[in-house]
Amino acid sequence: MNNDITQTISRIAEIIIHELKLEDVTSQTFDPDLDLVDEVGVDSMDLATIALVLRDEYGIRIDEDDYPKLTTVRIIAEYINTKLTNGE
């Protein structure tokens, strides 16, 4: 499970870096506990874009009303892993 979450965190970080065109950061250096809204400046349209790419990547739906909870890469990774474990 730890391996899984580490891999998921790394992949989500890659996606966020790519989609938001973040500079001076890699998936290895991206702090998974950074607050995406307060510290990275992610807004709802950014998050919706990321959610669509994650939907493709993992084959899961991210409910619109779950957005406010998805505040860090680690939380997103746990959310995805839970959905995958539950077969949602």
Place this chain on the structure above:
Amino acid sequence: MTALAKEYKFSEIIADPVVRERWEKVRRYFFLRESTYDMSNRCNLRCEGCYYFTGEKQFAEENRDREAWRQLLEAEKARGITFVVLAGAEPSLVPELCEACYRVIPLGVIASNGMEVMPREIDYRIHISVWGNDRTSLAIRKAPDMLVRQMANYKDDARAVFVYTFTPVNIDEAREVTELLAKAGLKITFNMFSAPVGYSGPLRHTPATLARTAQVMTELLAEFPETVLYSSYNIVAHTRQQGLHALFSCSYPRMNPSTDIGLGRSFRQYRTNLQWDRDSACCVPDTDCDDCRHYAAGSAVVTARMYRHATDPLIFSAWLDYVDTYLAVWVKGYDKGANICDAPVAPPPNNGLFPV
């Protein structure tokens, strides 16, 4: 037996080069974060159904100190606001305050009745309100020759977009107005009269006037594609019997308790005394939310619902047309592309989810 709808990946939805290009074009503007500002509590007109002169905001004291406005806009910029809407009552009466705003945040819109020319150095988009032909404007706005004067004031002015507000009494005058603007090389977009709270006058739309408005909008969009900034999906979203909130769940603070992300977090509507009130904060405060089909509200609320439109290429194309229209209407220098979805697709289901 009903066939299950295909579930598209997002990569499939944007696989068509036309769709992908439009997606890449609009997403560059996702950095826009708006707030709105009442600039003056005075107006040189007094129009029936005006949302500004409803509720408490009209009684807020005016702050006419340029430095106070500059400081407010600096603070707004610091908290992430990148786009301003200078509205009530009539911003052209206080151009020095508009200029102070422009110097700090150079992206925005001024909503004006167009009776006074905004100085050219204030390079915001300017939305000029039109409520019918000049006979109807005289009756409802008590001003003679309005369109003639508005067009003279904003002739050859790339900032100007004329905003035609459809009411039940002016639907068939839209053609006359659109023809005049087309001949003058000016642009028009459409708004729907949205009743202020407690309004029971004749301007409130009915199912019949909504349907007739949709028909006229469709005809004008087809006949004047270079003049009319609109799309088939705009028509769908703004002329349904359900208002925007019922269709899309309004994300402005007035209807959205969440402060986590999006408009609920960042949007403020400042009154002329530079104060704001979360409980009434939206782009058209004191409008009856059940009747709200306002173009400004839709620009934010429909746009924010990207995820739920990303279900198949057709509906995503419709959403892209809507966002392309919104950007062309609101952002000076943004050129609208040809619409890519002419079909009047239905909005996706609104499950009453928590608005973001």
